[in-house]
Amino acid sequence: MSKEFLFKHIQKFIPFISQSEVEQIYTYFTELNLKKKEIVQHEEELCRSMLFVCKGCLHSYYIKDNGSLQTLDFAIESWWICDYMAFENSSLSDLTIQAVETSIVLSLSRESLDALLQHHPVMEQYFRRIFQRSYAAAQKRVQFLYQYSREELYFHFASHYPEFVQRVPQYLLASYLGFTPEYLSEIKKNSLR
Amino acid sequence: MSKEFLFKHIQKFIPFISQSEVEQIYTYFTELNLKKKEIVQHEEELCRSMLFVCKGCLHSYYIKDNGSLQTLDFAIESWWICDYMAFENSSLSDLTIQAVETSIVLSLSRESLDALLQHHPVMEQYFRRIFQRSYAAAQKRVQFLYQYSREELYFHFASHYPEFVQRVPQYLLASYLGFTPEYLSEIKKNSLR
DNA sequence: TTGTTTTATTAAACCTGTTTAAGTTTTTTG
DNA sequence: CAAAAAACTTAAACAGGTTTAATAAAACAA
Known part of the structure:
Protein backbone atom coordinates (compact mmCIF):
# COMPACT_ATOMS: atom_id res chain seq x y z
CA MET A 1 0.00 0.00 0.00
CA ALA A 137 24.38 11.54 -8.18
CA ALA A 138 23.81 13.79 -11.20
CA GLN A 139 27.27 15.28 -10.73
CA LYS A 140 28.83 11.82 -10.72
CA ARG A 141 26.81 10.91 -13.78
CA VAL A 142 28.27 13.83 -15.72
CA GLN A 143 31.72 12.78 -14.49
CA PHE A 144 31.20 9.22 -15.71
CA LEU A 145 29.87 10.39 -19.07
CA TYR A 146 33.12 12.29 -19.58
CA GLN A 147 35.44 9.79 -17.98
CA TYR A 148 34.38 6.48 -19.48
CA SER A 149 34.09 5.19 -23.03
CA ARG A 150 30.64 3.89 -23.98
CA GLU A 151 31.84 0.34 -23.45
CA GLU A 152 33.23 1.17 -20.00
CA LEU A 153 29.96 2.94 -19.13
CA TYR A 154 28.04 -0.21 -19.93
CA PHE A 155 30.25 -2.53 -17.86
CA HIS A 156 30.36 -0.05 -15.00
CA PHE A 157 26.58 0.17 -14.97
CA ALA A 158 26.04 -3.56 -15.48
CA SER A 159 28.29 -4.43 -12.54
CA HIS A 160 26.73 -1.85 -10.22
CA TYR A 161 23.09 -2.46 -11.13
CA PRO A 162 22.82 -6.04 -12.48
CA GLU A 163 19.14 -6.43 -11.48
CA PHE A 164 18.32 -3.25 -13.32
CA VAL A 165 19.98 -4.45 -16.53
CA GLN A 166 17.67 -7.49 -16.37
CA ARG A 167 14.66 -5.33 -15.70
CA VAL A 168 14.60 -2.83 -18.58
CA PRO A 169 14.77 -3.40 -22.34
CA GLN A 170 18.28 -3.06 -23.70
CA TYR A 171 17.43 -0.31 -26.13
CA LEU A 172 16.33 1.88 -23.22
CA LEU A 173 19.50 1.09 -21.33
CA ALA A 174 21.65 1.89 -24.37
CA SER A 175 19.79 5.15 -24.80
CA TYR A 176 20.25 6.08 -21.12
CA LEU A 177 23.98 5.40 -21.36
CA GLY A 178 24.21 7.52 -24.49
CA PHE A 179 24.69 5.09 -27.37
CA THR A 180 22.73 3.05 -29.89
CA PRO A 181 21.24 -0.42 -29.34
CA GLU A 182 23.35 -1.65 -32.27
CA TYR A 183 26.50 -0.62 -30.45
CA LEU A 184 25.35 -2.35 -27.28
CA SER A 185 24.96 -5.56 -29.26
CA GLU A 186 28.52 -5.15 -30.46
CA ILE A 187 29.83 -4.54 -26.95
CA LYS A 188 28.15 -7.69 -25.70
CA LYS A 189 29.41 -9.73 -28.64
CA ASN A 190 32.99 -8.57 -28.14
CA SER A 191 32.86 -9.24 -24.41
CA LEU A 192 32.11 -12.92 -25.00
CA ARG A 193 35.58 -13.54 -26.44
CA MET B 1 32.90 42.23 2.03
CA ALA B 137 20.39 22.58 -13.85
CA ALA B 138 22.41 19.36 -13.75
CA GLN B 139 19.50 17.49 -15.32
CA LYS B 140 19.33 20.01 -18.15
CA ARG B 141 23.07 19.74 -18.58
CA VAL B 142 22.84 15.98 -19.14
CA GLN B 143 20.00 16.60 -21.57
CA PHE B 144 22.09 19.12 -23.53
CA LEU B 145 25.10 16.79 -23.57
CA TYR B 146 22.93 14.16 -25.24
CA GLN B 147 20.91 16.47 -27.42
CA TYR B 148 23.47 18.73 -28.99
CA SER B 149 26.56 18.14 -31.11
CA ARG B 150 29.78 19.61 -29.72
CA GLU B 151 29.48 22.54 -32.08
CA GLU B 152 25.87 23.19 -31.03
CA LEU B 153 26.88 22.96 -27.38
CA TYR B 154 29.45 25.67 -27.91
CA PHE B 155 27.08 28.06 -29.67
CA HIS B 156 24.33 27.39 -27.17
CA PHE B 157 26.68 28.14 -24.30
CA ALA B 158 28.27 31.14 -25.99
CA SER B 159 24.90 32.74 -26.68
CA HIS B 160 23.58 32.13 -23.15
CA TYR B 161 26.73 33.12 -21.23
CA PRO B 162 28.73 35.49 -23.45
CA GLU B 163 30.46 37.23 -20.49
CA PHE B 164 31.57 33.85 -19.20
CA VAL B 165 33.13 32.86 -22.53
CA GLN B 166 35.21 36.03 -22.27
CA ARG B 167 36.15 35.32 -18.70
CA VAL B 168 37.69 31.84 -18.78
CA PRO B 169 40.47 30.40 -20.95
CA GLN B 170 39.12 28.58 -23.98
CA TYR B 171 40.80 25.31 -23.17
CA LEU B 172 38.84 25.19 -19.89
CA LEU B 173 35.61 26.00 -21.68
CA ALA B 174 36.27 23.31 -24.30
CA SER B 175 36.99 20.83 -21.54
CA TYR B 176 33.80 21.76 -19.67
CA LEU B 177 31.74 21.28 -22.84
CA GLY B 178 33.38 17.91 -23.45
CA PHE B 179 35.75 18.42 -26.35
CA THR B 180 39.35 19.36 -27.12
CA PRO B 181 40.73 22.89 -27.50
CA GLU B 182 41.82 21.94 -31.02
CA TYR B 183 38.24 21.19 -31.96
CA LEU B 184 37.07 24.49 -30.49
CA SER B 185 39.55 26.29 -32.71
CA GLU B 186 38.05 24.48 -35.66
CA ILE B 187 34.48 25.38 -34.66
CA LYS B 188 35.40 29.04 -34.41
CA LYS B 189 37.25 28.98 -37.71
CA ASN B 190 34.31 27.38 -39.53
CA SER B 191 31.82 29.82 -38.00
CA LEU B 192 33.62 32.78 -39.54
CA ARG B 193 32.56 31.75 -43.02
C1' DT C 1 -1.17 -21.12 -31.09
C1' DT C 2 -0.64 -18.49 -34.78
C1' DG C 3 0.01 -14.01 -36.62
C1' DT C 4 1.74 -9.46 -35.42
C1' DT C 5 4.54 -6.27 -33.17
C1' DT C 6 8.45 -5.27 -30.55
C1' DT C 7 13.19 -6.04 -29.41
C1' DA C 8 17.85 -7.66 -30.51
C1' DT C 9 21.72 -8.84 -33.76
C1' DT C 10 25.03 -8.38 -37.65
C1' DA C 11 28.06 -6.03 -40.77
C1' DA C 12 29.64 -2.41 -44.01
C1' DA C 13 29.98 2.37 -45.04
C1' DC C 14 30.30 6.53 -42.88
C1' DC C 15 31.06 10.70 -39.86
C1' DT C 16 32.07 13.46 -35.76
C1' DG C 17 35.41 14.54 -32.97
C1' DT C 18 40.51 13.07 -31.27
C1' DT C 19 45.37 12.73 -31.56
C1' DT C 20 49.65 14.30 -32.79
C1' DA C 21 52.86 17.58 -33.83
C1' DA C 22 54.33 21.87 -35.27
C1' DG C 23 53.94 26.79 -35.41
C1' DT C 24 51.87 31.34 -33.73
C1' DT C 25 50.07 34.52 -30.49
C1' DT C 26 49.20 36.18 -25.99
C1' DT C 27 50.11 36.62 -21.17
C1' DT C 28 52.96 36.52 -17.25
C1' DT C 29 57.03 37.31 -14.68
C1' DG C 30 61.62 38.83 -13.31
C1' DC D 1 61.16 45.44 -21.45
C1' DA D 2 62.81 40.98 -22.62
C1' DA D 3 62.39 36.18 -21.91
C1' DA D 4 59.72 32.46 -20.74
C1' DA D 5 55.54 30.25 -20.16
C1' DA D 6 50.82 29.63 -21.23
C1' DA D 7 47.18 29.63 -24.54
C1' DC D 8 45.58 29.19 -29.22
C1' DT D 9 45.67 27.62 -34.18
C1' DT D 10 46.32 24.57 -38.17
C1' DA D 11 46.11 20.32 -40.65
C1' DA D 12 46.59 15.34 -41.54
C1' DA D 13 45.93 10.70 -39.92
C1' DC D 14 43.06 8.17 -37.01
C1' DA D 15 39.41 5.98 -33.86
C1' DG D 16 35.08 5.44 -31.46
C1' DG D 17 30.67 5.17 -32.26
C1' DT D 18 26.51 5.92 -35.79
C1' DT D 19 23.74 4.89 -39.68
C1' DT D 20 21.51 1.98 -42.66
C1' DA D 21 19.44 -2.05 -43.90
C1' DA D 22 18.46 -6.65 -43.50
C1' DT D 23 17.59 -10.72 -40.59
C1' DA D 24 16.48 -13.19 -36.32
C1' DA D 25 14.43 -13.79 -31.94
C1' DA D 26 11.24 -12.77 -28.37
C1' DA D 27 6.98 -10.95 -26.50
C1' DC D 28 2.30 -9.96 -27.00
C1' DA D 29 -2.55 -10.18 -28.49
C1' DA D 30 -6.36 -12.35 -30.78
Whole structure:
Protein backbone atom coordinates (compact mmCIF):
# COMPACT_ATOMS: atom_id res chain seq x y z
CA MET A 1 0.00 0.00 0.00
CA SER A 2 1.42 3.31 -1.09
CA LYS A 3 0.83 5.14 2.20
CA GLU A 4 2.85 2.61 4.17
CA PHE A 5 5.59 2.66 1.51
CA LEU A 6 5.84 6.47 1.70
CA PHE A 7 5.95 6.36 5.51
CA LYS A 8 8.87 3.91 5.59
CA HIS A 9 10.69 5.93 2.96
CA ILE A 10 10.30 9.29 4.71
CA GLN A 11 11.36 7.70 7.98
CA LYS A 12 14.73 6.85 6.46
CA PHE A 13 15.40 10.55 6.01
CA ILE A 14 13.51 11.93 9.04
CA PRO A 15 13.74 9.15 11.66
CA PHE A 16 11.70 10.89 14.35
CA ILE A 17 8.62 11.61 12.26
CA SER A 18 5.39 10.05 13.56
CA GLN A 19 2.98 7.81 11.70
CA SER A 20 0.22 10.36 12.29
CA GLU A 21 2.20 13.21 10.73
CA VAL A 22 2.87 11.08 7.65
CA GLU A 23 -0.88 10.39 7.53
CA GLN A 24 -1.32 14.15 7.18
CA ILE A 25 1.51 14.46 4.71
CA TYR A 26 0.06 11.69 2.58
CA THR A 27 -3.07 13.77 1.92
CA TYR A 28 -1.01 16.12 -0.27
CA PHE A 29 -0.25 13.28 -2.69
CA THR A 30 -2.41 11.64 -5.34
CA GLU A 31 -1.97 7.96 -6.10
CA LEU A 32 -1.80 6.98 -9.77
CA ASN A 33 -2.01 3.48 -11.18
CA LEU A 34 -0.19 3.25 -14.48
CA LYS A 35 -0.32 0.56 -17.10
CA LYS A 36 2.85 -0.47 -18.87
CA LYS A 37 3.71 2.16 -21.54
CA GLU A 38 1.18 4.61 -20.14
CA ILE A 39 2.30 8.24 -20.35
CA VAL A 40 1.98 10.45 -17.24
CA GLN A 41 3.64 13.60 -18.51
CA HIS A 42 3.54 14.62 -22.15
CA GLU A 43 6.27 16.68 -23.75
CA GLU A 44 5.23 20.27 -24.40
CA GLU A 45 2.56 20.10 -21.73
CA LEU A 46 2.69 21.95 -18.43
CA CYS A 47 4.80 20.13 -15.85
CA ARG A 48 2.55 20.15 -12.79
CA SER A 49 3.88 17.36 -10.61
CA MET A 50 6.82 15.47 -9.22
CA LEU A 51 6.30 11.70 -9.24
CA PHE A 52 7.37 9.27 -6.53
CA VAL A 53 7.52 5.59 -7.52
CA CYS A 54 6.04 3.12 -5.00
CA LYS A 55 6.09 0.17 -7.33
CA GLY A 56 7.30 -0.36 -10.88
CA CYS A 57 9.56 1.66 -13.16
CA LEU A 58 9.22 4.92 -15.09
CA HIS A 59 11.52 6.75 -17.45
CA SER A 60 11.76 10.25 -18.85
CA TYR A 61 12.72 10.78 -22.48
CA TYR A 62 12.54 13.08 -25.45
CA ILE A 63 12.53 12.42 -29.20
CA LYS A 64 15.76 13.30 -30.97
CA ASP A 65 16.05 15.07 -34.32
CA ASN A 66 16.51 11.76 -36.10
CA GLY A 67 13.29 10.49 -34.55
CA SER A 68 14.83 8.09 -32.05
CA LEU A 69 14.10 8.08 -28.34
CA GLN A 70 16.56 9.49 -25.79
CA THR A 71 16.00 8.28 -22.22
CA LEU A 72 17.30 10.73 -19.62
CA ASP A 73 16.29 9.16 -16.31
CA PHE A 74 14.89 6.02 -14.86
CA ALA A 75 13.04 5.79 -11.56
CA ILE A 76 12.29 2.60 -9.68
CA GLU A 77 10.84 2.06 -6.20
CA SER A 78 11.49 4.99 -3.81
CA TRP A 79 12.90 7.32 -6.46
CA TRP A 80 11.42 10.58 -7.69
CA ILE A 81 11.15 11.50 -11.36
CA CYS A 82 10.35 14.86 -12.93
CA ASP A 83 11.57 17.54 -15.32
CA TYR A 84 12.64 19.71 -12.39
CA MET A 85 13.47 22.79 -14.45
CA ALA A 86 9.97 22.80 -15.93
CA PHE A 87 8.46 21.96 -12.52
CA GLU A 88 10.20 24.88 -10.81
CA ASN A 89 9.22 27.35 -13.50
CA SER A 90 5.75 25.85 -13.98
CA SER A 91 6.60 25.73 -17.66
CA LEU A 92 6.24 23.24 -20.50
CA SER A 93 8.06 19.99 -19.99
CA ASP A 94 10.83 19.12 -22.44
CA LEU A 95 10.34 15.49 -21.48
CA THR A 96 7.79 12.73 -21.66
CA ILE A 97 7.42 10.53 -18.59
CA GLN A 98 6.22 7.02 -19.25
CA ALA A 99 5.75 3.81 -17.28
CA VAL A 100 8.26 1.16 -18.35
CA GLU A 101 6.36 -1.39 -16.24
CA THR A 102 2.90 -1.40 -14.68
CA SER A 103 3.46 1.00 -11.79
CA ILE A 104 2.00 2.72 -8.74
CA VAL A 105 3.20 6.29 -8.21
CA LEU A 106 2.41 9.22 -5.93
CA SER A 107 2.00 12.53 -7.67
CA LEU A 108 2.82 15.80 -5.88
CA SER A 109 1.79 19.01 -7.61
CA ARG A 110 3.62 22.30 -7.32
CA GLU A 111 0.80 23.79 -5.23
CA SER A 112 0.69 20.71 -2.98
CA LEU A 113 4.45 20.83 -2.47
CA ASP A 114 4.26 24.48 -1.44
CA ALA A 115 1.36 23.81 0.95
CA LEU A 116 3.06 20.68 2.29
CA LEU A 117 6.26 22.58 3.08
CA GLN A 118 4.32 25.38 4.71
CA HIS A 119 2.29 23.12 7.00
CA HIS A 120 5.01 20.51 7.62
CA PRO A 121 8.32 22.39 7.69
CA VAL A 122 10.08 19.17 8.69
CA MET A 123 9.64 18.19 5.06
CA GLU A 124 12.10 20.94 4.11
CA GLN A 125 14.73 18.66 5.58
CA TYR A 126 13.41 15.65 3.72
CA PHE A 127 13.53 17.43 0.37
CA ARG A 128 16.84 19.10 1.14
CA ARG A 129 18.32 15.64 1.60
CA ILE A 130 16.59 14.19 -1.46
CA PHE A 131 17.81 17.00 -3.71
CA GLN A 132 21.29 16.99 -2.18
CA ARG A 133 21.60 13.26 -2.85
CA SER A 134 20.10 13.59 -6.34
CA TYR A 135 22.43 16.44 -7.23
CA ALA A 136 25.45 14.49 -5.99
CA ALA A 137 24.38 11.54 -8.18
CA ALA A 138 23.81 13.79 -11.20
CA GLN A 139 27.27 15.28 -10.73
CA LYS A 140 28.83 11.82 -10.72
CA ARG A 141 26.81 10.91 -13.78
CA VAL A 142 28.27 13.83 -15.72
CA GLN A 143 31.72 12.78 -14.49
CA PHE A 144 31.20 9.22 -15.71
CA LEU A 145 29.87 10.39 -19.07
CA TYR A 146 33.12 12.29 -19.58
CA GLN A 147 35.44 9.79 -17.98
CA TYR A 148 34.38 6.48 -19.48
CA SER A 149 34.09 5.19 -23.03
CA ARG A 150 30.64 3.89 -23.98
CA GLU A 151 31.84 0.34 -23.45
CA GLU A 152 33.23 1.17 -20.00
CA LEU A 153 29.96 2.94 -19.13
CA TYR A 154 28.04 -0.21 -19.93
CA PHE A 155 30.25 -2.53 -17.86
CA HIS A 156 30.36 -0.05 -15.00
CA PHE A 157 26.58 0.17 -14.97
CA ALA A 158 26.04 -3.56 -15.48
CA SER A 159 28.29 -4.43 -12.54
CA HIS A 160 26.73 -1.85 -10.22
CA TYR A 161 23.09 -2.46 -11.13
CA PRO A 162 22.82 -6.04 -12.48
CA GLU A 163 19.14 -6.43 -11.48
CA PHE A 164 18.32 -3.25 -13.32
CA VAL A 165 19.98 -4.45 -16.53
CA GLN A 166 17.67 -7.49 -16.37
CA ARG A 167 14.66 -5.33 -15.70
CA VAL A 168 14.60 -2.83 -18.58
CA PRO A 169 14.77 -3.40 -22.34
CA GLN A 170 18.28 -3.06 -23.70
CA TYR A 171 17.43 -0.31 -26.13
CA LEU A 172 16.33 1.88 -23.22
CA LEU A 173 19.50 1.09 -21.33
CA ALA A 174 21.65 1.89 -24.37
CA SER A 175 19.79 5.15 -24.80
CA TYR A 176 20.25 6.08 -21.12
CA LEU A 177 23.98 5.40 -21.36
CA GLY A 178 24.21 7.52 -24.49
CA PHE A 179 24.69 5.09 -27.37
CA THR A 180 22.73 3.05 -29.89
CA PRO A 181 21.24 -0.42 -29.34
CA GLU A 182 23.35 -1.65 -32.27
CA TYR A 183 26.50 -0.62 -30.45
CA LEU A 184 25.35 -2.35 -27.28
CA SER A 185 24.96 -5.56 -29.26
CA GLU A 186 28.52 -5.15 -30.46
CA ILE A 187 29.83 -4.54 -26.95
CA LYS A 188 28.15 -7.69 -25.70
CA LYS A 189 29.41 -9.73 -28.64
CA ASN A 190 32.99 -8.57 -28.14
CA SER A 191 32.86 -9.24 -24.41
CA LEU A 192 32.11 -12.92 -25.00
CA ARG A 193 35.58 -13.54 -26.44
CA MET B 1 32.90 42.23 2.03
CA SER B 2 31.97 38.58 2.13
CA LYS B 3 29.49 38.85 5.05
CA GLU B 4 27.39 41.43 3.25
CA PHE B 5 27.55 39.39 0.03
CA LEU B 6 26.33 36.26 1.82
CA PHE B 7 23.52 38.22 3.50
CA LYS B 8 22.19 39.58 0.20
CA HIS B 9 22.43 36.15 -1.38
CA ILE B 10 20.59 34.31 1.39
CA GLN B 11 17.92 37.01 1.39
CA LYS B 12 17.09 36.13 -2.21
CA PHE B 13 16.08 32.65 -1.08
CA ILE B 14 14.75 33.47 2.41
CA PRO B 15 13.38 37.02 2.10
CA PHE B 16 12.31 37.42 5.74
CA ILE B 17 15.63 36.55 7.33
CA SER B 18 17.12 39.26 9.50
CA GLN B 19 20.57 40.80 9.28
CA SER B 20 21.29 39.67 12.83
CA GLU B 21 20.45 36.04 12.07
CA VAL B 22 22.79 36.10 9.06
CA GLU B 23 25.46 37.54 11.42
CA GLN B 24 25.08 34.33 13.43
CA ILE B 25 24.97 32.15 10.34
CA TYR B 26 28.12 33.76 9.03
CA THR B 27 30.09 32.48 12.03
CA TYR B 28 29.80 28.92 10.65
CA PHE B 29 31.75 29.90 7.55
CA THR B 30 35.46 30.47 7.04
CA GLU B 31 36.64 33.07 4.54
CA LEU B 32 39.42 32.02 2.19
CA ASN B 33 41.44 34.28 -0.06
CA LEU B 34 42.73 32.40 -3.08
CA LYS B 35 45.39 33.40 -5.52
CA LYS B 36 44.89 32.59 -9.20
CA LYS B 37 45.60 28.86 -9.78
CA GLU B 38 45.64 28.13 -6.07
CA ILE B 39 44.19 24.74 -5.19
CA VAL B 40 41.59 24.51 -2.37
CA GLN B 41 40.69 20.85 -2.64
CA HIS B 42 43.16 18.22 -3.78
CA GLU B 43 42.08 15.04 -5.52
CA GLU B 44 42.35 11.98 -3.29
CA GLU B 45 42.15 14.09 -0.15
CA LEU B 46 39.22 14.15 2.24
CA CYS B 47 36.43 16.42 1.03
CA ARG B 48 35.62 18.47 4.11
CA SER B 49 33.87 21.56 2.80
CA MET B 50 31.44 23.10 0.39
CA LEU B 51 32.71 26.36 -1.10
CA PHE B 52 30.65 29.47 -1.81
CA VAL B 53 32.16 31.99 -4.21
CA CYS B 54 31.88 35.66 -3.15
CA LYS B 55 34.27 36.96 -5.76
CA GLY B 56 36.21 35.35 -8.58
CA CYS B 57 35.92 32.00 -10.31
CA LEU B 58 36.75 28.40 -9.37
CA HIS B 59 36.55 25.15 -11.26
CA SER B 60 36.56 21.48 -10.36
CA TYR B 61 38.46 18.99 -12.52
CA TYR B 62 40.18 15.66 -12.67
CA ILE B 63 43.06 14.36 -14.76
CA LYS B 64 42.06 11.95 -17.51
CA ASP B 65 43.90 8.75 -18.44
CA ASN B 66 45.71 10.53 -21.26
CA GLY B 67 46.97 13.17 -18.81
CA SER B 68 44.73 16.01 -19.93
CA LEU B 69 42.50 18.02 -17.64
CA GLN B 70 38.73 17.51 -17.53
CA THR B 71 36.77 20.41 -16.01
CA LEU B 72 33.45 19.32 -14.52
CA ASP B 73 32.07 22.51 -13.00
CA PHE B 74 32.67 26.20 -12.85
CA ALA B 75 31.51 28.48 -10.05
CA ILE B 76 31.39 32.27 -10.19
CA GLU B 77 29.92 34.79 -7.75
CA SER B 78 27.07 33.37 -5.64
CA TRP B 79 27.53 29.75 -6.76
CA TRP B 80 28.58 26.79 -4.67
CA ILE B 81 31.20 24.28 -5.76
CA CYS B 82 32.02 20.90 -4.24
CA ASP B 83 32.34 17.18 -4.95
CA TYR B 84 28.99 16.57 -3.25
CA MET B 85 29.20 12.79 -3.32
CA ALA B 86 32.51 12.90 -1.46
CA PHE B 87 31.22 15.65 0.83
CA GLU B 88 28.13 13.65 1.84
CA ASN B 89 30.11 10.49 2.47
CA SER B 90 33.04 12.37 4.03
CA SER B 91 35.20 10.42 1.62
CA LEU B 92 38.12 11.18 -0.68
CA SER B 93 37.38 13.69 -3.40
CA ASP B 94 37.61 12.54 -7.01
CA LEU B 95 38.09 16.15 -7.98
CA THR B 96 40.54 18.99 -7.60
CA ILE B 97 39.08 22.43 -6.95
CA GLN B 98 41.18 25.33 -8.11
CA ALA B 99 40.85 29.10 -8.43
CA VAL B 100 40.67 30.17 -12.08
CA GLU B 101 40.96 33.79 -10.95
CA THR B 102 42.03 35.43 -7.71
CA SER B 103 39.00 34.72 -5.55
CA ILE B 104 37.28 35.15 -2.20
CA VAL B 105 35.28 32.14 -1.06
CA LEU B 106 33.40 31.03 2.05
CA SER B 107 34.11 27.50 3.17
CA LEU B 108 31.48 25.46 5.04
CA SER B 109 32.62 22.18 6.55
CA ARG B 110 30.43 19.13 6.99
CA GLU B 111 30.37 19.63 10.76
CA SER B 112 29.56 23.31 10.40
CA LEU B 113 26.75 22.56 7.97
CA ASP B 114 25.23 20.07 10.41
CA ALA B 115 25.51 22.53 13.30
CA LEU B 116 24.20 25.40 11.17
CA LEU B 117 21.12 23.42 10.15
CA GLN B 118 20.49 22.38 13.71
CA HIS B 119 20.68 25.88 15.15
CA HIS B 120 19.13 27.69 12.19
CA PRO B 121 16.49 25.36 10.74
CA VAL B 122 15.42 28.10 8.34
CA MET B 123 18.59 27.22 6.44
CA GLU B 124 17.04 23.85 5.56
CA GLN B 125 14.83 25.84 3.23
CA TYR B 126 17.78 27.74 1.81
CA PHE B 127 19.70 24.58 1.03
CA ARG B 128 16.60 22.76 -0.21
CA ARG B 129 16.15 25.51 -2.77
CA ILE B 130 19.83 25.60 -3.68
CA PHE B 131 20.02 21.87 -4.24
CA GLN B 132 16.70 21.78 -6.06
CA ARG B 133 17.89 24.46 -8.43
CA SER B 134 21.30 22.83 -8.86
CA TYR B 135 19.76 19.46 -9.56
CA ALA B 136 17.40 20.95 -12.14
CA ALA B 137 20.39 22.58 -13.85
CA ALA B 138 22.41 19.36 -13.75
CA GLN B 139 19.50 17.49 -15.32
CA LYS B 140 19.33 20.01 -18.15
CA ARG B 141 23.07 19.74 -18.58
CA VAL B 142 22.84 15.98 -19.14
CA GLN B 143 20.00 16.60 -21.57
CA PHE B 144 22.09 19.12 -23.53
CA LEU B 145 25.10 16.79 -23.57
CA TYR B 146 22.93 14.16 -25.24
CA GLN B 147 20.91 16.47 -27.42
CA TYR B 148 23.47 18.73 -28.99
CA SER B 149 26.56 18.14 -31.11
CA ARG B 150 29.78 19.61 -29.72
CA GLU B 151 29.48 22.54 -32.08
CA GLU B 152 25.87 23.19 -31.03
CA LEU B 153 26.88 22.96 -27.38
CA TYR B 154 29.45 25.67 -27.91
CA PHE B 155 27.08 28.06 -29.67
CA HIS B 156 24.33 27.39 -27.17
CA PHE B 157 26.68 28.14 -24.30
CA ALA B 158 28.27 31.14 -25.99
CA SER B 159 24.90 32.74 -26.68
CA HIS B 160 23.58 32.13 -23.15
CA TYR B 161 26.73 33.12 -21.23
CA PRO B 162 28.73 35.49 -23.45
CA GLU B 163 30.46 37.23 -20.49
CA PHE B 164 31.57 33.85 -19.20
CA VAL B 165 33.13 32.86 -22.53
CA GLN B 166 35.21 36.03 -22.27
CA ARG B 167 36.15 35.32 -18.70
CA VAL B 168 37.69 31.84 -18.78
CA PRO B 169 40.47 30.40 -20.95
CA GLN B 170 39.12 28.58 -23.98
CA TYR B 171 40.80 25.31 -23.17
CA LEU B 172 38.84 25.19 -19.89
CA LEU B 173 35.61 26.00 -21.68
CA ALA B 174 36.27 23.31 -24.30
CA SER B 175 36.99 20.83 -21.54
CA TYR B 176 33.80 21.76 -19.67
CA LEU B 177 31.74 21.28 -22.84
CA GLY B 178 33.38 17.91 -23.45
CA PHE B 179 35.75 18.42 -26.35
CA THR B 180 39.35 19.36 -27.12
CA PRO B 181 40.73 22.89 -27.50
CA GLU B 182 41.82 21.94 -31.02
CA TYR B 183 38.24 21.19 -31.96
CA LEU B 184 37.07 24.49 -30.49
CA SER B 185 39.55 26.29 -32.71
CA GLU B 186 38.05 24.48 -35.66
CA ILE B 187 34.48 25.38 -34.66
CA LYS B 188 35.40 29.04 -34.41
CA LYS B 189 37.25 28.98 -37.71
CA ASN B 190 34.31 27.38 -39.53
CA SER B 191 31.82 29.82 -38.00
CA LEU B 192 33.62 32.78 -39.54
CA ARG B 193 32.56 31.75 -43.02
C1' DT C 1 -1.17 -21.12 -31.09
C1' DT C 2 -0.64 -18.49 -34.78
C1' DG C 3 0.01 -14.01 -36.62
C1' DT C 4 1.74 -9.46 -35.42
C1' DT C 5 4.54 -6.27 -33.17
C1' DT C 6 8.45 -5.27 -30.55
C1' DT C 7 13.19 -6.04 -29.41
C1' DA C 8 17.85 -7.66 -30.51
C1' DT C 9 21.72 -8.84 -33.76
C1' DT C 10 25.03 -8.38 -37.65
C1' DA C 11 28.06 -6.03 -40.77
C1' DA C 12 29.64 -2.41 -44.01
C1' DA C 13 29.98 2.37 -45.04
C1' DC C 14 30.30 6.53 -42.88
C1' DC C 15 31.06 10.70 -39.86
C1' DT C 16 32.07 13.46 -35.76
C1' DG C 17 35.41 14.54 -32.97
C1' DT C 18 40.51 13.07 -31.27
C1' DT C 19 45.37 12.73 -31.56
C1' DT C 20 49.65 14.30 -32.79
C1' DA C 21 52.86 17.58 -33.83
C1' DA C 22 54.33 21.87 -35.27
C1' DG C 23 53.94 26.79 -35.41
C1' DT C 24 51.87 31.34 -33.73
C1' DT C 25 50.07 34.52 -30.49
C1' DT C 26 49.20 36.18 -25.99
C1' DT C 27 50.11 36.62 -21.17
C1' DT C 28 52.96 36.52 -17.25
C1' DT C 29 57.03 37.31 -14.68
C1' DG C 30 61.62 38.83 -13.31
C1' DC D 1 61.16 45.44 -21.45
C1' DA D 2 62.81 40.98 -22.62
C1' DA D 3 62.39 36.18 -21.91
C1' DA D 4 59.72 32.46 -20.74
C1' DA D 5 55.54 30.25 -20.16
C1' DA D 6 50.82 29.63 -21.23
C1' DA D 7 47.18 29.63 -24.54
C1' DC D 8 45.58 29.19 -29.22
C1' DT D 9 45.67 27.62 -34.18
C1' DT D 10 46.32 24.57 -38.17
C1' DA D 11 46.11 20.32 -40.65
C1' DA D 12 46.59 15.34 -41.54
C1' DA D 13 45.93 10.70 -39.92
C1' DC D 14 43.06 8.17 -37.01
C1' DA D 15 39.41 5.98 -33.86
C1' DG D 16 35.08 5.44 -31.46
C1' DG D 17 30.67 5.17 -32.26
C1' DT D 18 26.51 5.92 -35.79
C1' DT D 19 23.74 4.89 -39.68
C1' DT D 20 21.51 1.98 -42.66
C1' DA D 21 19.44 -2.05 -43.90
C1' DA D 22 18.46 -6.65 -43.50
C1' DT D 23 17.59 -10.72 -40.59
C1' DA D 24 16.48 -13.19 -36.32
C1' DA D 25 14.43 -13.79 -31.94
C1' DA D 26 11.24 -12.77 -28.37
C1' DA D 27 6.98 -10.95 -26.50
C1' DC D 28 2.30 -9.96 -27.00
C1' DA D 29 -2.55 -10.18 -28.49
C1' DA D 30 -6.36 -12.35 -30.78
